[in-house]
Every structure is written in structure tokens, then in C-alpha cells.
Amino acid sequence: MGVELAIRLYQRRFAQPLHTAHGPWVWREGLLLRLRDSLGRVGYGEVAPIPWFSSESVAEALAFCHAQGGEWRCGEIPNSLPATQFGLESAQADLAGQIAGQESAIPTDSLANAAICGLLPAGETALEIAPQRLAQGHRTLKWKIGVGSIADEIRWLDQLVGNLPSDARLRLDANGGLSLAQAEQWLTACDRINANPQLATVEHLEQPLPPDQLAAMTALGERYHTAIALDESVATLAQLEHCWQQGWRGVFVVKPAIAGSPQQLEAFCQQHQPHLVFSSAFETIVGRQAALAIAARCSPSLAPALGFGTQGWFADDWDTLTPAELWDRL
Ligand SMILES: [Mg+2]
Structure with a gap:
């Protein structure tokens, strides 16, 4: 049995567009993920790809997450989706209580x-x-x-x-x-x-x-x-x-x-x-x-x-x- 997977798309604007080799970067787009288990515990994760840094696009990440049908069963995430691997794995770690407070050093x-x-x-x-x-x-x-x-x-x-x-x-x-x-x-x-x-x-x-x-x-x-x-x-x-x-x-x-x-x-x-x-x-x-x-x-x-x-x-x-x-x- 998996845990509930919810997805929210975000867009945030840089105060000043960032200069990159690929032109100005104006909007940072990504996904927030929330896992919730049967006890109501939640864990958050983020998919924040940078497509010109070999990441998948937000659309590719979104397609993979949607294809899970609202449930995460800890399946395999292809290496072609590195930002999605980070997002889902860190949501799992957060759900297991391994994130919050760990960075407090x-x-x-x-x-x-x-x-x-x-x-x-x-x-x-x-x-x-x-x-x-x-x-x-x-x-x-x-x-x-x-x-x-x-x-x-x-x-x-x-x-x-x-x-x-x-x-x-x-x-x-x-x-x-x-x-x-x-x-x-x-x-x-x-x-x-x-x-x-x-x-x-x-x-x-x-x-x-x-x-x-x-x-x-x-x-x-x-x-x-x-x-x-x-x-x-x-x-x-x-x-x-x-x-x-x-x-x-x-x-x-x-x-x-x-x-x-x-x-x-x-x-x-x-x-x-x-x-x-x-x-x-x-x-x-x-x-x-x-x-x-x-x-x-x-x-x-x-x-x-x-x-x-x-x-x-x-x-x-x-x-x-x-x-x-x-x-x-x-
Ligand atoms: Mg550098």
C-alpha cells in the first residue's frame, strides 16, 4: 500500500531577472509534493529542475507525478528525472522524520x-x-x-x-x-x-x-x-x-x-x-x-x-x- 501523493505547481518571480548563459531567468517554476500516510502524518518534497542543467522539465516531472494516480508506492524513478528523484525521496525522508530539524546544525x-x-x-x-x-x-x-x-x-x-x-x-x-x-x-x-x-x-x-x-x-x-x-x-x-x-x-x-x-x-x-x-x-x-x-x-x-x-x-x-x-x- 502506498501513501497519498498531492502535487502543487508553483511559479515565483525573481526580484531581478537572473542572467544565465540561456538568457534572463525571470520565473522559477517547480512542484511541491506532499505525502500523507494513513496516520495523517505528512512529508513535503520539492521538484525544482533547471532544464539547462540536465534536469527534466517541470512538465516531465508533473507527468511522472500525475501518472502515480495520487498514490506513492516508493516505485522506481528513472534517472532521466533527477529533480523528481530528489523531490519524492526527500518527501519520503520528511515523512519519516528525517528532514525537519536535521539542517538545524x-x-x-x-x-x-x-x-x-x-x-x-x-x-x-x-x-x-x-x-x-x-x-x-x-x-x-x-x-x-x-x-x-x-x-x-x-x-x-x-x-x-x-x-x-x-x-x-x-x-x-x-x-x-x-x-x-x-x-x-x-x-x-x-x-x-x-x-x-x-x-x-x-x-x-x-x-x-x-x-x-x-x-x-x-x-x-x-x-x-x-x-x-x-x-x-x-x-x-x-x-x-x-x-x-x-x-x-x-x-x-x-x-x-x-x-x-x-x-x-x-x-x-x-x-x-x-x-x-x-x-x-x-x-x-x-x-x-x-x-x-x-x-x-x-x-x-x-x-x-x-x-x-x-x-x-x-x-x-x-x-x-x-x-x-x-x-x-x-
Ligand atoms: Mg557555478
């Missing part, structure tokens, strides 16, 4: 920001915003690069690093947009900064080259001291396993909400102990709690900082609601 006040990577806007504006992020308690900051001219951006990097305290850490995210020659220029600049102990540290350069250039990124990792992180290359657990098999031993950015089965992700982490940085996929409180619970289980020290500096990015008050309140709102 991660405090939510401003002290917590020390454990969370703060986001900086692309371009020169980062110089203005960085002091605000530090004042909010963040110690690790992330800056998108490859947006303007490389000469300008490396000059701003030097200014940014010069303004940060020496214990601050900076992640640079190229979203796969650099050429090999540009990646070499960036890594040279990062190594120069990291050789000076009086300056803030560049923690890693994220996805310098497109996902199909894994061998080139592995070679860069061997030539430079600054770590390289894969993000777009490892959207799903299957891709993560592939890159691991190909010998990648640098950092992996993992977005649990789109990676696939949380159980399999945890098993992979326990088996191989990879260098992971957990990150948000702009999910609601429901997916966020489940993703943070996975992060806390896979990386109990909560180091390195979590890429969950995504609250306050939407033009609504959902970040202030509990999962049950959000469900009732939809």
Missing part, C-alpha cells in the same frame, strides 16, 4: 552567514557590495567572471582582494565561459594572489571551460595551485560519477535539488569522500531544508562554505514561511 541568523557563501554581482559593482556581504557575516564570497573584458575583471579582482580581510575567501565562477588562454590568465592571477599570505584567498575557480572540456580542465588543475571546481559538468550524480571515473579529484559543486537520488548521493560521498561544495538551485524552503540536510550528512563540518546565499532573491515573502504554510499558500 546550520544556524539561520547572521552568525550563520559565516557558513554560507555570499553572492556578489558581476562586474565592478562587486567592489561596492563586498563590504555589505562582510557586514552581514559572510566570510566566503562568490563573484561571476567572464562577463566583461578580462583585463578589467582581473584589475577589479586585485582591487577586491586588496579590500577584503586576509581571512576572507573568494570563489570565482566562470560558468564554463572562458577560452583555454583566458582560463590560464585567470589561474595565473589567482596563483599570484594566493602566493601572498597577507591577501584574501581565492578558494577556487569554478567551471572555467565548458563541460565537454574535462581533460583540459584536469590538465589546468595539474599546472596551477589554485583549485578548480566543476559545476555545470556535474549537474547530476551520473555526471559526477563519470567525472570521478575520469580521474577528476578537484572540487565538485553539488546542487542536491537537481543531482538526483539523495540516498545515492550520500552513498557516493561516503564511498569516495570527494571535495564537495554544496549549492542551492534556487529552491523554496522545502527543497532548501532537504538539500541542507544532505549537506550536513555528507559534510558534517560544514566546510567549505555552503552555496546557499540565495534568500531574498525573489519578489515574494516565501522565505519567511514554513513548508506547511507555503503549501497552504499555493
Whole structure:
């Protein structure tokens, strides 16, 4: 016998459209799932796909969930639906009492920001915003690069690093947009900064080259001291396993909400102990709690900082609601 499965579709608007390689991202769409057993206990889950990150579409997720006929029997979910695997498995975990409170190792006040990577806007504006992020308690900051001219951006990097305290850490995210020659220029600049102990540290350069250039990124990792992180290359657990098999031993950015089965992700982490940085996929409180619970289980020290500096990015008050309140709102 299964448990009752209810589905609600949501749409929320970004306060400012997010710039992506696929154009502006205006609306975040997804599904909230609610499982209810015969005792009336409920568990919430979220399907928050990012189709340009190898996820299924919301329509595909919805079709699979509807096909269950209002009942969830813990059947198999195809690997082609990684965000649905996350949503249904985490709803089951929540129903079993394994989600709520599990992320509480991660405090939510401003002290917590020390454990969370703060986001900086692309371009020169980062110089203005960085002091605000530090004042909010963040110690690790992330800056998108490859947006303007490389000469300008490396000059701003030097200014940014010069303004940060020496214990601050900076992640640079190229979203796969650099050429090999540009990646070499960036890594040279990062190594120069990291050789000076009086300056803030560049923690890693994220996805310098497109996902199909894994061998080139592995070679860069061997030539430079600054770590390289894969993000777009490892959207799903299957891709993560592939890159691991190909010998990648640098950092992996993992977005649990789109990676696939949380159980399999945890098993992979326990088996191989990879260098992971957990990150948000702009999910609601429901997916966020489940993703943070996975992060806390896979990386109990909560180091390195979590890429969950995504609250306050939407033009609504959902970040202030509990999962049950959000469900009732939809
Ligand atoms: Mg990234």
C-alpha cells in the first residue's frame, strides 16, 4: 500500500531577472509534493529542475507525478528525472522524520552567514557590495567572471582582494565561459594572489571551460595551485560519477535539488569522500531544508562554505514561511 501523493505547481518571480548563459531567468517554476500516510502524518518534497542543467522539465516531472494516480508506492524513478528523484525521496525522508530539524546544525541568523557563501554581482559593482556581504557575516564570497573584458575583471579582482580581510575567501565562477588562454590568465592571477599570505584567498575557480572540456580542465588543475571546481559538468550524480571515473579529484559543486537520488548521493560521498561544495538551485524552503540536510550528512563540518546565499532573491515573502504554510499558500 502506498501513501497519498498531492502535487502543487508553483511559479515565483525573481526580484531581478537572473542572467544565465540561456538568457534572463525571470520565473522559477517547480512542484511541491506532499505525502500523507494513513496516520495523517505528512512529508513535503520539492521538484525544482533547471532544464539547462540536465534536469527534466517541470512538465516531465508533473507527468511522472500525475501518472502515480495520487498514490506513492516508493516505485522506481528513472534517472532521466533527477529533480523528481530528489523531490519524492526527500518527501519520503520528511515523512519519516528525517528532514525537519536535521539542517538545524546550520544556524539561520547572521552568525550563520559565516557558513554560507555570499553572492556578489558581476562586474565592478562587486567592489561596492563586498563590504555589505562582510557586514552581514559572510566570510566566503562568490563573484561571476567572464562577463566583461578580462583585463578589467582581473584589475577589479586585485582591487577586491586588496579590500577584503586576509581571512576572507573568494570563489570565482566562470560558468564554463572562458577560452583555454583566458582560463590560464585567470589561474595565473589567482596563483599570484594566493602566493601572498597577507591577501584574501581565492578558494577556487569554478567551471572555467565548458563541460565537454574535462581533460583540459584536469590538465589546468595539474599546472596551477589554485583549485578548480566543476559545476555545470556535474549537474547530476551520473555526471559526477563519470567525472570521478575520469580521474577528476578537484572540487565538485553539488546542487542536491537537481543531482538526483539523495540516498545515492550520500552513498557516493561516503564511498569516495570527494571535495564537495554544496549549492542551492534556487529552491523554496522545502527543497532548501532537504538539500541542507544532505549537506550536513555528507559534510558534517560544514566546510567549505555552503552555496546557499540565495534568500531574498525573489519578489515574494516565501522565505519567511514554513513548508506547511507555503503549501497552504499555493
Ligand atoms: Mg557555478
